[in-house]
Amino acid sequence: MPTAFPEDSVGLVSPQVFRFSEPLALACGRSLAEYELVVETYGELNATRSNALLICHALSGHHHAAGYHSPDDRKPGWWDSCIGPGKPIDTNKFFVVSLNNLGGCNGSTGPSSTNPATGKPYGADFPVMTVEDWVHSQARLADVLGIQQWAAVIGGSLGGMQAMQWTISYPERVRHCLAIASAPKLSAQNIAFNEVARQAILTDPEFHGGHFQEQGVIPKRGLMLARMVGHITYLSDDAMGEKFGRGLKSEKLNYDFHSVEFQVESYLRYQGEEFSGRFDANTYLLMTKALDYFDPAAANDGDLAQTLAVAKADFCLMSFTTDWRFSPARSREIVDALLAAKKNVCYLEIDAPQGHDAFLMPIPRYLQAFGSYMKRIEV
Amino acid sequence: MPTAFPEDSVGLVSPQVFRFSEPLALACGRSLAEYELVVETYGELNATRSNALLICHALSGHHHAAGYHSPDDRKPGWWDSCIGPGKPIDTNKFFVVSLNNLGGCNGSTGPSSTNPATGKPYGADFPVMTVEDWVHSQARLADVLGIQQWAAVIGGSLGGMQAMQWTISYPERVRHCLAIASAPKLSAQNIAFNEVARQAILTDPEFHGGHFQEQGVIPKRGLMLARMVGHITYLSDDAMGEKFGRGLKSEKLNYDFHSVEFQVESYLRYQGEEFSGRFDANTYLLMTKALDYFDPAAANDGDLAQTLAVAKADFCLMSFTTDWRFSPARSREIVDALLAAKKNVCYLEIDAPQGHDAFLMPIPRYLQAFGSYMKRIEV
Numbered sequence: 001m002p003t004a005f006p007e008d009s010v011g012l013v014s015p016q017v018f019r020f021s022e023p024l025a026l027a028c029g030r031s032l033a034e035y036e037l038v039v040e041t042y043g044e045l046n047a048t049r050s051n052a053l054l055i056c057h058a059l060s061g062h063h064h065a066a067g068y069h070s071p072d073d074r075k076p077g078w079w080d081s082c083i084g085p086g087k088p089i090d091t092n093k094f095f096v097v098s099l100n101n102l103g104g105c106n107g108s109t110g111p112s113s114t115n116p117a118t119g120k121p122y123g124a125d126f127p128v129m130t131v132e133d134w135v136h137s138q139a140r141l142a143d144v145l146g147i148q149q150w151a152a153v154i155g156g157s158l159g160g161m162q163a164m165q166w167t168i169s170y171p172e173r174v175r176h177c178l179a180i181a182s183a184p185k186l187s188a189q190n191i192a193f194n195e196v197a198r199q200a201i202l203t204d205p206e207f208h209g210g211h212f213q214e215q216g217v218i219p220k221r222g223l224m225l226a227r228m229v230g231h232i233t234y235l236s237d238d239a240m241g242e243k244f245g246r247g248l249k250s251e252k253l254n255y256d257f258h259s260v261e262f263q264v265e266s267y268l269r270y271q272g273e274e275f276s277g278r279f280d281a282n283t284y285l286l287m288t289k290a291l292d293y294f295d296p297a298a299a300n301d302g303d304l305a306q307t308l309a310v311a312k313a314d315f316c317l318m319s320f321t322t323d324w325r326f327s328p329a330r331s332r333e334i335v336d337a338l339l340a341a342k343k344n345v346c347y348l349e350i351d352a353p354q355g356h357d358a359f360l361m362p363i364p365r366y367l368q369a370f371g372s373y374m375k376r377i378e379v
Numbered sequence: 380m381p382t383a384f385p386e387d388s389v390g391l392v393s394p395q396v397f398r399f400s401e402p403l404a405l406a407c408g409r410s411l412a413e414y415e416l417v418v419e420t421y422g423e424l425n426a427t428r429s430n431a432l433l434i435c436h437a438l439s440g441h442h443h444a445a446g447y448h449s450p451d452d453r454k455p456g457w458w459d460s461c462i463g464p465g466k467p468i469d470t471n472k473f474f475v476v477s478l479n480n481l482g483g484c485n486g487s488t489g490p491s492s493t494n495p496a497t498g499k500p501y502g503a504d505f506p507v508m509t510v511e512d513w514v515h516s517q518a519r520l521a522d523v524l525g526i527q528q529w530a531a532v533i534g535g536s537l538g539g540m541q542a543m544q545w546t547i548s549y550p551e552r553v554r555h556c557l558a559i560a561s562a563p564k565l566s567a568q569n570i571a572f573n574e575v576a577r578q579a580i581l582t583d584p585e586f587h588g589g590h591f592q593e594q595g596v597i598p599k600r601g602l603m604l605a606r607m608v609g610h611i612t613y614l615s616d617d618a619m620g621e622k623f624g625r626g627l628k629s630e631k632l633n634y635d636f637h638s639v640e641f642q643v644e645s646y647l648r649y650q651g652e653e654f655s656g657r658f659d660a661n662t663y664l665l666m667t668k669a670l671d672y673f674d675p676a677a678a679n680d681g682d683l684a685q686t687l688a689v690a691k692a693d694f695c696l697m698s699f700t701t702d703w704r705f706s707p708a709r710s711r712e713i714v715d716a717l718l719a720a721k722k723n724v725c726y727l728e729i730d731a732p733q734g735h736d737a738f739l740m741p742i743p744r745y746l747q748a749f750g751s752y753m754k755r756i757e758v
Contacts (some may be wrong), residue, residue, distance in 0.1 A: 028634035188619035255407035
């Protein structure tokens with residue numbers, strides 16, 4: 001049956017579920033007795049198992065990074081611009097593994113899953129996860145897949161933090177680390193934006209202390225506001241100006257509080273609405289906390305170079321000029337630490353107007369640089 | 380009775396209320412049949428009435444700009460660092476007029492006032508105000524005070540927009556315009572932040588379509604979130620980093636969603652809480668709308684120079700390097716338009732780490748430059 005998928009697409013893909021029954025000890029002191037991870041793979045694992053890549057997702061991402069789930073899908077996976085035959089993450093060369101992280105809401109065990117201890121959804125009882133916890137759970141997944149060492153661990157934003165953590169937690173198990181539009185830890189301003197998003201959700205009367213599922217409701221308003229705030233930080237001021245300017249929705253101003261006057265208002269409301277219908281509020285809280293807590297240098301009194309000294313991987317860092325969520329300066333902090341730790345590091349600052357979201361976009365200069373690095377990886 | 384007020388303070392001050400009974404036609408097409416303005420003045424009007432200054436306030440400001448309302452007051456007015464004997468706005472030289480704008484919640488007629496037509500609080504029925512409307516109401520106040528021409532109209536942020544509008548609406552009535560940390564119109568990102576704040580208030584179940592007063596409640600959660608978002612944009616990333624960094628509230632992480640882990644979270648929650656107890660939600664909506672709508676160049680197809688061509692005032696613009704709400708680039712847009720319109724303009728970009736809030740702060744370099752300009756004004 002011929003499909004209409006583009007030639008450089010991985011085509012139809014199906015997620016698989018992996019079940020883990022050995023307890024996973026977590027940074028918070030608690031443990032998960034059993035859990036599932038939902039995973040997609042693209043390309044073929046070679047005979048020596050040396051061509052496996054791990055993709056780590058960001059705040060609202062998931063396992064479906066490339067290809068289509070059905071011939072009717074209008075949109076491919078979230079990183080389809082970068083993953084596929086002939087693309088930067090070339091599935092003719094690599095075996096690509098992409099999972100939904102623990103605590104997520106797209107199939108892996110998370111707050112909306114049933115707590116085996118109570119028979120009810122975990123809700124707010126699901127433990128807080130950290131980047132380290134995710135890396136441990138990903139290492140177990142690698143074990144099950146028979147992958148002793150990743151050719152590369154790759155991620156953007158929060159995903160880049162996981163890629164970095166891999167080189168610290170499992171230095172022998174990763175040959176290349178690609179951290180894109182990432183940061184060594186959040187700034188006070190980053191935490192502040194997360195806190196606004198959390199308060200929006202926590203104070204929504206329909207949050208019910210995180211047990212809204214049992215009440216048959218969702219904290220829609222809170223999620224909507226959280227997403228709106230998030231979206232502002234994902235786009236550059238210029239990108240917003242370019243996209244919306246002060247464009248009016250209609251010819252005439254309405255002079256009231258409810259009407260949408262400017263296109264940017266309509267865009268944000270749509271993004272917020274759409275998100276609140278598909279994302280779990282507890283997962284959102286959990287993801288923002290994982291971001292806040294990430295600070296690998298803290299173990300060495302803030303000395304990131306010392307923290308990264310254990311790494312055996314080569315590093316590729318990329319940032320985007322108009323990204324003000326994780327600005328180029330944040331990537332340069334990592335580069336400086338890696339240089340101080342005498343690691344091999346390649347750093348690229350890409351001139352792009354799209355802000356933080358640029359890492360998801362098919363920007364020619366970015367794809368070319370990304371592809372160049374990936375081509376050099378020996379398998 | 381000796382008081383402990385500092386020597387350079389205007390000391391004890393009392394607000395006065397002015398009542399207006401001639402209808403005020405508004406940009407929205409509606410009109411206010413009657414209204415009151417609450418006003419403070421500092422210094423003495425001279426015999427020729429040539430030394431009067433008007434202070435215009437920003438989003439959450441009011442008439443109480445300098446001095447103390449009682450000997451027990453712990454804090455003076457909001458611009459006390461700039462107004463007083465010997466200060467940049469020298470009350471030994473000038474007669475300073477400061478009012479709470481229409482639609483405010485500090486004494487002037489606004490959404491929380493009683494609507495004479497219904498005998499109930501206006502609430503959401505209070506008309507949307509624009510910067511032009513405020514300037515018209517301020518001109519009427521000038522008439523009542525017998526001030527034909529202001530020596531200067533001065534404001535920061537939204538206040539600066541009013542100062543600029545004065546030179547366009549009443550060119551003969553203002554000799555100097557000082558617009559500090561201001562902008563010729565909001566950017567899409569500025570509007571986006573306002574929209575998040577508005578949605579936080581509008582979707583609060585206790586907003587009751589703006590008629591919460593009649594229900595005996597306030598949309599506390601919405602106001603709190605709106606203020607939290609606002610505060611992030613008032614401070615620079617650096618200022619937040621300097622003030623809070625990643626400082627922890629307690630020694631140990633709590634790993635839950637409710638606890639305050641970082642000092643910046645505690646600061647924001649406090650600011651939000653405090654604000655929600657003292658500010659009216661409808662006023663907040665109205666102020667953000669006035670900001671969104673301000674775009675004087677729109678009348679001339681976006682040509683700000685043409686719009687400002689009518690002005691007869693001399694201009695002083697000031698901006699702060701780390702202000703990302705209204706960055707120096709926004710002030711430079713105004714400067715460029717003024718130069719194109721062949722106006723006298725003085726522009727100062729002040730190196731200050733405090734972000735947008737810098738205009739309220741006693742930064743020596745700022746106070747000195749401000750004072751130098753004010754000294755040159757002939758009265």
